[in-house]
Every structure is written in C-alpha cells, then in structure tokens.
Amino acid sequence: MPVRFGDILQAFEFADASGGMGGCRTFVCRQTGKIYYQFDDDSLQELEDDELPDDIDDETKYLPMPNSRDLSLGKPLVLDFVREHLPSDLDDVRDIFSKRGAYQKFKNLLSRWGAIDAWHDYRNRATKRALRDWCEVHSIEIVD
Template sequence: MLIDWNELELTVEFVSSGPVGAHEAVLCRRTGKFLLHTELFDDADDWPEDADDEEKYLSIPHKKELDLGKALVFEFARQFLPEEYDEIRRIFSKRGAYARFKGLLQRRKALDRWFEFENRATEMALREWCDANGLTIRKGDPPAQEPEQR
C-alpha cells in the first residue's frame, strides 16, 4: 500500500501526543486513509467499531512502541553527553523528565543536536515499521538517513 510520508509523521505525532492509548489512529487497508480517535472528544461516530480488525486496519504506533522514548534519550546521552549520562538517568527517574532534560540540553548547547538525532531516529523507526507492514512511501518524500553517530 502506498502512503504519504507527511501524513504518517503527523499521525504518529498525534498518537504520541499523550500517554500510550490516550490517542489512537489506524490506517484503513482498503482506502489508505488514516483515521484518528481520542478520548478527549466524543468522536466515536467517526471511529470504526471494528478498528481492532487487523485485516481491515493497521494500528499506528506510539513513539514509545518504536523505542523512541527514554531508550533514545539514553542512547543520545551515551553518544553525545557521556559526562552527563548519570545525571540524565537521574532526571528520568522522576516525573517531568523531558522538561528538565531539555533544560540540561540548552545549558550544554546540545538541544539542536538532540532534535536532529531524535528526528533521524524517528524516521528510521518509521521506515522500518513501514517495511515490516508492507507499506510503501510515496516518491518525493524524504530519503532515509542514518542517525548521527559520534
């Protein structure tokens, strides 16, 4: 099935904008359209009753389901801020970790590097997910890139 890269990225961002399960999205295997659902609004009329039917719909993953959560932060720290690794692990042992982590990155002038690293890792994970699910990205969409290595 042919899909639009930008739609996929936006849909994954929607699904990932809350805790796992708070926002859902599926790709209709028949039409190729992305369908969105959130518990914040009563949009159940637009959400198919059989959205869990894997023959009809493909569930769009949350970033955490693609290992793009804390594991990615720790990999970034290991590669680019090894002297801060223990501090970053401590930061992520408490609530509100991402705000404190980004504050640390700003102080270390590494915020842009983090965003680049995160974007590349997200792209790679999504491309692998597409391959595993038989999805083809429409031509003209961004080329695959490897995450920056130290």
C-alpha cells in the same frame, strides 16, 4: 496501496501527542492507505471526511499507529543521544530518568550545553527511521 510518509508521520504525531491515553488514536488502512483518526469523544473520522468503515477495529484491515513508547523513542533514545553527544553526562542523565520530571530536567541539561537543537534533530531522524521500519514490518508501502 502506497501511503505518503508525511501522512504516516502526521498520524504518528497525533497518536503520540495523546500518549496513548485515549485523546486520539490513529489507524492506517492496509488496503487503501487512508488514515483514520479516533478522538476522545469516540468519534472516528477520516481526514477527508469519507464514510468511516464499520470494521475499523479489525487489525487485519486497519493498523493502529504506534506511539513513541511503542517505537522505543523515549528513555532509550535519550540515553543513546547522551552516549553519542554528551558522554560525560551519562550517569547524571540516568539519574534524572530514574525520577519524576525527567524530561524537563533533561531539557534543562540540554539548554546548559546548547544541545537542544542537536537533540531535536537526533529525535526527528530517529522517529522517521523508526516509522519507516515500522511500515516495512507491517508491509505498508510508503512514498515520499
């Protein structure tokens, strides 16, 4: 059963926003394409409020959505962006990401160079590409 890419993207964003820390986990049913959300109160609900399957933890039927780390969209993506768009700052960015508070410092650097929009576009394209690849690897047919 095909799944709308927008639904996959939304499920990814929910899972990613919680950072895999239990705030929200999302699943896609391999057979029907329905997306299910598990919130930190351990309740599961499907967006359309259908009955929740008893076997939601069966990964042969319900695939947990990845987060940014699972798709290598963190530090590796930042370094790729810097290599391409701000190569003279690569050493500084490597140093920034060796310490706490890296993303705020990185965003400050982007702001100084007027590159925040370029970063967001780059990250959004990479996210969509990685999700499409993830769907292909897991035999999830997507439609736009």
